[in-house]
Amino acid sequence: MIRPRRLPALIALVCALTVLPGCWDIKDINHRVLPIIMGISYGKEDKYKVSLQVPVPTARNIRILVVSAEAATLSKAISHLDMNIESNLDLTHMQLILFDRRVAEDGIQDEIAFAMRTQEIPMKALLAVTNEDMESFLRKTGNSVVQNGSSFMNFFNKNAGWDPQITLSALWQAFETIHSETKDIALPVIRAGTSTMLEFEGSALMSKDRMVGQIPPEQSLLVNIANNQIEDAVLEITKSSSLLIVRNSTRHRGSIVDGRPVLHTRMQLSAIVKEKHDDKSENEIASELTEQIRTRYEHLYEKMQKAKSDPTGAGQHFRGLLPYEELAAWRERYYPRLVLKCDVSTVIVNQGNITSN
Amino acid sequence: MQRNPSRLPIYLFIVGTHTGLIFFLYAHATLRTTAYAHWQPAVVYICIEALCLFLLLAGLARVPGKDFADLFIPLGKVASLLLLTPLVAYFLLVSLMVMRSFAELVRIMFVANTPMWALLALLVLLFMFGAFMGGDSILRANVVFSALFLPVLLFALSSCFKNADFHYLYPLWNSSFDFLRKEEFYSSMFVVSPFLVIGMLPSLGPLRPRGVFLTMLPIWALCLIALHIPILVFGTPAARLLVFPFLATMDSVSLLWLVFDRVTLFYAVSIMAFVSVHASFLLWSIGRIVHKRFPKCPEKPVIAAAAVALFVWGLMIPGWDWLQNMLFWETWLRILAVFVIPAAVLWRGLILSRRRAAP
Numbered sequence: 001m002i003r004p005r006r007l008p009a010l011i012a013l014v015c016a017l018t019v020l021p022g023c024w025d026i027k028d029i030n031h032r033v034l035p036i037i038m039g040i041s042y043g044k045e046d047k048y049k050v051s052l053q054v055p056v057p058t059a060r061n062i063r064i065l066v067v068s069a070e071a072a073t074l075s076k077a078i079s080h081l082d083m084n085i086e087s088n089l090d091l092t093h094m095q096l097i098l099f100d101r102r103v104a105e106d107g108i109q110d111e112i113a114f115a116m117r118t119q120e121i122p123m124k125a126l127l128a129v130t131n132e133d134m135e136s137f138l139r140k141t142g143n144s145v146v147q148n149g150s151s152f153m154n155f156f157n158k159n160a161g162w163d164p165q166i167t168l169s170a171l172w173q174a175f176e177t178i179h180s181e182t183k184d185i186a187l188p189v190i191r192a193g194t195s196t197m198l199e200f201e202g203s204a205l206m207s208k209d210r211m212v213g214q215i216p217p218e219q220s221l222l223v224n225i226a227n228n229q230i231e232d233a234v235l236e237i238t239k240s241s242s243l244l245i246v247r248n249s250t251r252h253r254g255s256i257v258d259g260r261p262v263l264h265t266r267m268q269l270s271a272i273v274k275e276k277h278d279d280k281s282e283n284e285i286a287s288e289l290t291e292q293i294r295t296r297y298e299h300l301y302e303k304m305q306k307a308k309s310d311p312t313g314a315g316q317h318f319r320g321l322l323p324y325e326e327l328a329a330w331r332e333r334y335y336p337r338l339v340l341k342c343d344v345s346t347v348i349v350n351q352g353n354i355t356s357n
Numbered sequence: 358m359q360r361n362p363s364r365l366p367i368y369l370f371i372v373g374t375h376t377g378l379i380f381f382l383y384a385h386a387t388l389r390t391t392a393y394a395h396w397q398p399a400v401v402y403i404c405i406e407a408l409c410l411f412l413l414l415a416g417l418a419r420v421p422g423k424d425f426a427d428l429f430i431p432l433g434k435v436a437s438l439l440l441l442t443p444l445v446a447y448f449l450l451v452s453l454m455v456m457r458s459f460a461e462l463v464r465i466m467f468v469a470n471t472p473m474w475a476l477l478a479l480l481v482l483l484f485m486f487g488a489f490m491g492g493d494s495i496l497r498a499n500v501v502f503s504a505l506f507l508p509v510l511l512f513a514l515s516s517c518f519k520n521a522d523f524h525y526l527y528p529l530w531n532s533s534f535d536f537l538r539k540e541e542f543y544s545s546m547f548v549v550s551p552f553l554v555i556g557m558l559p560s561l562g563p564l565r566p567r568g569v570f571l572t573m574l575p576i577w578a579l580c581l582i583a584l585h586i587p588i589l590v591f592g593t594p595a596a597r598l599l600v601f602p603f604l605a606t607m608d609s610v611s612l613l614w615l616v617f618d619r620v621t622l623f624y625a626v627s628i629m630a631f632v633s634v635h636a637s638f639l640l641w642s643i644g645r646i647v648h649k650r651f652p653k654c655p656e657k658p659v660i661a662a663a664a665v666a667l668f669v670w671g672l673m674i675p676g677w678d679w680l681q682n683m684l685f686w687e688t689w690l691r692i693l694a695v696f697v698i699p700a701a702v703l704w705r706g707l708i709l710s711r712r713r714a715a716p
């Protein structure tokens with residue numbers, strides 16, 4: 001027997017049942033498809049062409065679906081795709097946003113703003129640039145995904161198949177640097193591999209939102225070294241030896257001399273000798289590597305300064321030195337006149353288990 | 358009412374109400390006041406809060422066990438109405454603002470299609486339920502929430518440092534102090550307002566001014582940290598574009614070893630707990646003050662009426678920009694509540710204690 005005093009509470013509890021199941025506006029997982037790569041290129045008829053690579057689980061395996069649509073805006077193209085796919089498109093697991101080179105060269109500010117605005121696309125999603133046709137790229141890489149479901153993420157995963165040459169840039173970093181006065185990013189340029197899933201061609205130098213040039217992998221390695229992004233050993237070949245760089249620490253210090261920005265960069269490398277040809281001493285090998293890295297870094301800086309792209313964040317070290325009003329002119333007025341004072345030192349940790357050939 | 362001998366729930370409650378704002382609206386509110394060197398407005402806010410808190414506590418300490426209503430009602434019908442009406446209105450506005458902003462956050466983040474009334478109804482019912490339970494229960498609930506969610510928030514906070522670039526702290530000094538001339542600075546002053554709830558605490562337990570100030574120290578440190586995390590991660594210009602900078606910062610953290618893909622979910626749930634504690638307490642305070650001023654009005658119907666007002670008002674705001682505009686319109690009310698009320702409490706405290714000393 002329910003006492004009358006408890007009746008309102010009971011009614012309230014029963015009413016709560018209508019809300020608690022949480023079945024409102026929620027589409028079940030089997031009614032969703034979760035694209036992992038979104039490609040953005042220019043369309044033939046409309047401005048944008050959005051291509052999605054969608055893994056679709058089948059009875060035994062996964063099937064890769066590549067769909068694309070053209071529209072005047074990105075969201076229109078996506079909603080067009082959503083209409084044509086039988087399930088609901090859910091972008092919350094997007095791993096990579098791939099830009100066609102022409103889009104990247106024209107500037108990606110609006111595209112990045114779109115992705116940031118919707119909260120649906122995770123801000124950790126990585127960005128990359130490709131020269132290939134978007135659809136064929138997605139189809140080719142899709143085949144390797146079928147063989148190994150995680151092969152795509154391993155390419156970019158620091159704990160798996162990532163290589164120190166590959167510059168990693170996430171959506172939030174693009175948003176950061178597009179608006180930042182003193183910092184840029186370098187996006188990886190990738191293509192579908194012949195034997196492997198992806199091949200790394202180099203890095204796209206960005207100046208604010210526009211791609212202004214491309215650097216080869218050995219230079220993009222230096223970008224990562226300058227940003228202290230190396231968490232893995234990397235092999236360097238000099239004239240007479242192969243060295244494994246196992247540790248690196250780079251420090252930058254900015255100063256202004258006679259109105260010109262001067263950047264002091266100190267790179268400290270620790271390397272292990274893997275192979276050597278002539279019987280050179282440790283000191284000689286070390287100075288070979290030092291010299292090689294320094295000249296290459298100086299070349300890289302010339303290139304970046306000419307392109308007005310600052311992916312190593314040189315400008316960050318002048319934020320405290322220049323007045324705020326001047327910071328906005330960093331890329332135009334100061335960065336091209338920057339003097340780089342690069343100081344590399346190499347320590348040979350060991351030569352393996354033998355001392356001489 | 359049963360007195361709780363431990364002061365911990367009270368101190369945790371002060372932390373909880375602040376947390377609800379610091380991790381939620383504080384960063385955006387402060388970021389929009391100026392273009393760079395945001396620690397300056399933040400420190401000014403802290404100084405304002407410290408000063409007003411000092412006035413309030415100095416007044417309350419002289420008359421133990423009395424809250425806003427007990428202090429102002431003996432002033433007479435008109436004077437008490439003049440002081441209590443803006444206070445009640447301000448409490449209502451703060452609850453409206455946190456409720457509506459939270460609903461907007463949920464809509465931006467998870468459920469873009471859910472109608473606003475459903476979100477607001479859920480929140481209002483929750484706040485009303487909390488307020489019905491009474492101040493003591495809200496304090497106890499807050500102890501549980503603090504134990505559950507403060508570690509989560511602090512973990513999420515520290516994980517953000519992974520992406521931080523400390524060069525964005527520069528330029529350090531903005532000698533123009535242009536924020537003092539900006540409307541935004543005054544409309545964002547709601548971030549200092551949680552200290553006003555302390556004026557309703559004396560009836561729930563003894564307050565020790567030193568303890569309250571010691572509790573505020575980590576809160577103020579947290580204010581500065583919570584403000585700077587979006588700046589360090591996104592850089593000042595990009596951080597200023599974000600509506601919920603803290604949410605975005607948390608979303609940017611990639612922790613591969615964590616079981617959960619998005620730390621943001623924890624963040625939203627934790628924020629909701631503290632926002633509910635804050636808003637429930639404000640509703641309860643409104644019921645209390647009105648009941649004491651008009652003893653014929655029982656507390657619960659007043660709370661229910663306030664909740665319905667919140668719901669209707671929340672629905673009438675069509676969008677985010679209107680909410681921001683509303684903040685501009687009620688600036689005068691905010692300044693009144695933040696400065697005049699503590700000063701009045703001190704004045705009443707001085708008079709009452711003198712009267713008691715020389716009868």
